[in-house]
Every structure is written in C-alpha cells, then in structure tokens.
Amino acid sequence: MTRKMWGLIPVLDCSQLLRLCPSPCKPLVCPITTPDPRLDPPQRTMSDQAFVTLATNDSYAKGAMVLGQSLRNHNTTRKLVVLVGPHVAEPCRDALRSIFDEVCVVDIVDSGDAAHLALIKRPDLGVTFTKLHCWTLTQYSKCVFMDADTMVLSNIDELFQREELSAAPDPGWPDCFNSGVFVFRPSNETHEKLLAFCGENGSFDGGDQGVLNSFFNTWATADISKHLPFIYNLSSIAIYSYLPAFKQYGHDAKVVHFLGKVKPWNYSYDAQTGEVKGHSTSPDPCQLHPDYLLMWWQLYAKSVLPLLQQAYGDTPFNSGFVEEREDIKLHEDVKEQPAASAPPPQRVSSQERKQRWEEGQIDYLGDDSFANIERKLDSFLK
Numbered sequence: 001m002t003r004k005m006w007g008l009i010p011v012l013d014c015s016q017l018l019r020l021c022p023s024p025c026k027p028l029v030c031p032i033t034t035p036d037p038r039l040d041p042p043q044r045t046m047s048d049q050a051f052v053t054l055a056t057n058d059s060y061a062k063g064a065m066v067l068g069q070s071l072r073n074h075n076t077t078r079k080l081v082v083l084v085g086p087h088v089a090e091p092c093r094d095a096l097r098s099i100f101d102e103v104c105v106v107d108i109v110d111s112g113d114a115a116h117l118a119l120i121k122r123p124d125l126g127v128t129f130t131k132l133h134c135w136t137l138t139q140y141s142k143c144v145f146m147d148a149d150t151m152v153l154s155n156i157d158e159l160f161q162r163e164e165l166s167a168a169p170d171p172g173w174p175d176c177f178n179s180g181v182f183v184f185r186p187s188n189e190t191h192e193k194l195l196a197f198c199g200e201n202g203s204f205d206g207g208d209q210g211v212l213n214s215f216f217n218t219w220a221t222a223d224i225s226k227h228l229p230f231i232y233n234l235s236s237i238a239i240y241s242y243l244p245a246f247k248q249y250g251h252d253a254k255v256v257h258f259l260g261k262v263k264p265w266n267y268s269y270d271a272q273t274g275e276v277k278g279h280s281t282s283p284d285p286c287q288l289h290p291d292y293l294l295m296w297w298q299l300y301a302k303s304v305l306p307l308l309q310q311a312y313g314d315t316p317f318n319s320g321f322v323e324e325r326e327d328i329k330l331h332e333d334v335k336e337q338p339a340a341s342a343p344p345p346q347r348v349s350s351q352e353r354k355q356r357w358e359e360g361q362i363d364y365l366g367d368d369s370f371a372n373i374e375r376k377l378d379s380f381l382k
C-alpha cells in the first residue's frame with residue numbers, strides 16, 4: 001500500500017523486520033535480561049565497560065558531546081570514552097573532558113606502529129584506521145561503539161549483555177550491519193588482524209562499515225543474538241522509507257542515528273524561537289526527522305553550548321546559533337512592503353510530486369513533511 005500511495009521503496013519489508021526478532025507477536029521484545037547483581041557485581045561491570053565514540057574534527061566533537069550528554073542524562077553506569085583525531089581543537093577537547101571519563105588522542109600518522117604501516121598502504125582509509133583504534137582500549141573488557149552522529153533516547157546499558165560483534169542491520173542493505181552502533185571486545189590481537197585485513201583488502205564502501213562487514217562476515221547468518229533490534233540504531237533515512245513501520249515501532253526507539261551527508265550540526269538554531277534553521281539553503285534534501293533534530297539542538301543548547309562557551313572564553317567559535325543581526329531586522333522592514341514582481345510559488349501536481357520523490361528530490365519540510373505524510377497515512381490506515 002505504501003508503494004502505491006507514495007512510490008516509496010521500502011528499505012526493510014515486514015519479513016526482514018520480523019527476521020530480526022525472535023517472536024512475530026512481540027517483535028521488539030528481545031532476549032535481554034537484567035543482570036543478576038549476585039553473579040555480576042555491578043561495580044566491576046561498570047568500571048571495565050565503556051561507551052566509545054570518535055570525533056575527527058570540531059563538528060563531530062559537538063556530535064560526540066551531545067551523544068555523551070544523552071548517555072549521561074539517561075544515567076548510564078558505564079564509562080564514557082571519546083577518541084579524538086589530531087585536528088580537534090584544544091577547547092573542544094576541554095569540553096569533551098567535562099562529559100567523558102577519557103579523551104584519547106589518536107594520531108595514526110605519529111603512531112609508528114602497525115596502524116601507521118597500514119595507513120601508508122591505504123591513505124584513503126585514515127578515518128577508518130582511527131575508528132579501528134577502539135579495539136586497543138584493552139583497559140575495558142567490553143565496549144559499545146557509537147558514532148558521533150547518534151543520540152540515545154533512553155538507557156541502553158543492556159547492550160553490554162551482547163557479544164562481539166553485535167550490531168543492527170543497515171537500512172540500505174540489511175544483510176550488512178550498520179557500524180554506527182556495535183558491541184565489541186577490545187583486543188590488541190583483533191586490532192592487528194583488522195589492520196592487516198584493511199591493508200590487504202581495503203574497504204568495499206571506502207569506510208569502516210565495509211571493512212567491518214567483510215571482517216565479521218558471518219554476522220548475517222551465524223547467530224541471531226548478534227543482531228541488535230533496529231531500535232538501537234534507528235536511522236532517520238529508514239523513517240521515511242517505511243513510515244508505517246516507524247508509526248508502529250518508532251516510539252520504542254532507543255538510539256537515533258543521523259545517517260547521511262547532512263548532520264544536525266550543519267543546521268543552525270534560533271534560541272529565541274526554539275527553531276532549527278537552515279534547511280532550505282542546504283544542497284542536500286534534509287533527511288533528518290524534525291523531532292529528533294530539534295531534540296539534538298535542545299540538548300546541545302542546554303548542556304553542550306555552556307561547556308564550549310566556557311572552554312573558548314573570549315575566542316570566537318561557531319556556536320551554531322542564529323545571531324540576531326541588524327541586517328535581518330532591516331530585511332524584515334523591507335518585507336513589509338508589497339513584493340514587486342516575485343512569481344507566486346508553483347503548485348506541484350500529485351503526479352509530479354510522486355516523480356520527484358522517486359528521483360530523491362523530497363521536500364521534507366514542505367509538501368513531503370512528516371506531518372503531511374502522517375496525515376495522509378492516517379486517512380488510509382483508519
């Protein structure tokens with residue numbers, strides 16, 4: 001029905017979704033049990049397990065701060081670790097230090113070890129090698145890696161009951177896992193094997209996801225307990241490609257992943273009106289769900305920006321906030337006068353809209369906004 005109505009290409013169909021889950025009746029109930037404190041002393045579990053993320057530049061550092069703060073807000077009992085690339089500015093590292101337990105600077109170029117040798121063979125995979133560095137965090141027995149463009153919506157400490165390598169399916173090719181959220185066991189041996197593998201085989205997608213899927217190549221078939229439910233890595237792209245599923249299961253989402261070229265920090269935020277700005281000027285159509293995007297900015301405004309302001313002091317930096325400028329006010333005055341000869345906005349026919357949608361030209365904030373699609377769906381699903 002979705003296909004007929006909207007010409008959407010569902011990324012996950014029902015059978016694929018149900019395959020992720022042990023019971024067709026309760027597809028989102030997964031076999032995660034609460035640990036018995038008598039068997040597994042919590043203080044031990046807490047200090048030798050960690051959430052790990054990666055920031056390669058100042059923009060991703062902001063993402064990492066929002067992620068770290070979202071984990072704190074949901075009372076994680078695990079340590080928080082961020083790997084930072086050599087280009088992350090000192091004030092950003094300072095701000096990261098106030099959220100994370102550990103800030104590890106990873107400079108593969110200076111490392112002089114196997115990672116550096118691999119980098120010489122494959123200079124295109126620099127960021128991937130930096131990410132693979134998470135396997136060297138052997139002070140922890142188990143970790144959950146999360147991309148800096150993710151944000152948690154509830155406590156997800158139960159992920160530590162999963163084994164390496166557990167991850168959720170990728171919405172684009174569900175037989176591959178998405179490497180934005182995964183459970184792993186730090187090990188120097190695994191790290192070296194991964195580097196050697198990388199140097200020899202490269203990456204089929206040019207990034208870490210290709211390498212990791214080729215390395216952990218039995219994920220799709222060997223052990224269903226290593227398939228994390230999709231709610232642990234809900235990519236904003238998938239919301240629009242299978243909206244009825246999002247309506248059915250979306251409220252259980254625990255991690256949102258801002259997949260795609262445009263990231264939350266590419267927008268700006270108007271603190272006065274509480275609105276996220278900058279959609280129309282973006283070259284790529286916005287694929288981020290407006291509610292999650294707003295949540296990201298609200299968290300940033302409340303908890304991250306004050307840390308950055310403190311760290312930067314008088315030095316100017318890109319806060320991402322819309323500044324109230326005199327020229328904007330001037331512009332408003334000019335607007336009061338009747339517009340001279342601007343053509344009226346063209347109405348697009350339903351057929352044309354369908355065609356544009358299929359070509360990927362989606363007006364997420366206008367005709368194809370989530371609210372409009374939802375209204376249309378509601379009228380069919382009643």
Ligand SMILES: [Mn+2]
Nearest residue numbers: 147149180259
């Ligand atoms: Mn990502």
